Amino acid sequence: MFDKLISYLDSVRARDPSPRSRGEILLYPGVWALAFHRVAHWLFVGELYFLARLVNHLSRWLTAIDIHPGATIGKNFFIDHGFTVIGETAEIGDNVTIYQCVTLGGTNPTNGVGGKRHPTLKDNVIIGSGAQVIGPITVGERARVGANAVVTDDVPEGATMIGLKARSTLVPAETWLREFIPYGTPCDEPCESENGRIDAMERELAALRAELAELRQARKPVAATRKSGTDG
Known part of the structure; x- marks a missing residue:
């Protein structure tokens, strides 16, 4: 348990140069929101829906981050800053980074059945601040969504999405192979x-x-x- 926590804190530190220690990372609202969500999701899976929602509301009040208890989240998920909304049927892979004011939103089912309504983010995805990823779409592995982009269609593996409505840009191999790009957007926008x-x-x-x-x-x-x- 302790080793997993250390590994998680180190993964955050690798993506954020500002903290001077692991203890400082423990004060991040995104870290607390994820911890609360683990509890809420466990209750949700156990069909204790009211208690799950109660934990969710407490987390939202303390962190300004709203993660539905039903959302599925992998390892080393990092929300940098806050004011993020993640819907019930969202699925998030490993080593995903989301910046502030992001919405993983759902579509309104026309047939009255909930079903899969929210996005799926594969491993190592980065979502820039203010981006809106809407609907039961898939954002491919190592894809980047730039700040304030609106994404409503599937994103290919390794693509960088920019604009409103977001469009894909071809990214050079040396950029695509980089382990981490802050805010999901190459600063020089070479393509x-x-x-x-x-x-x-x-x-x-x-x-x-x-x-x-x-x-x-x-x-x-x-x-x-x-x-x-x-x-x-």
Whole structure:
């Protein structure tokens, strides 16, 4: 038990450079929220639904993080900061990192049956702050969801999702193989498709400027001839 706690705290420290000790990590609201959830989920599985909800409400009041007791969470789950909502049928793999103000939300079943309504996050997924991952979709292993992205479709393994509605970007192998990317977003955004469009617009603008300069140069002899004819 103690070894598992130490291993978990070390996994958090590997993803967050700010704590100076394991004891400091024990004060994190995300750590407490996960601990409360383990208890609430155990009660939920045992069909003690009222007690499970009671623990859930206590956890939300203390940590500002709302994890439904029915959610399934793997090892080394880390919520950095708080204000996160995780729905009942969400499934979270191992070594997943979620930043503040994230929602793993559900869709409203039209047939009156609950079923699977919330996302599944595979191992080593990173969800950036403010992201909304909605519906019974799967976010593939080692995928990243950038800050404030809205994701409503399945995310391929290793993809980085950005934007509203989120779209996938191709990530270089050296970035994909990195163990951890803070906030799930490469800071330099090396594959952002807008960069190519900006480059094309700059080339087009340079060509237009060159064409304009040629036209101005061509008009100079005509203007000079007209001026000499007027003087004569």
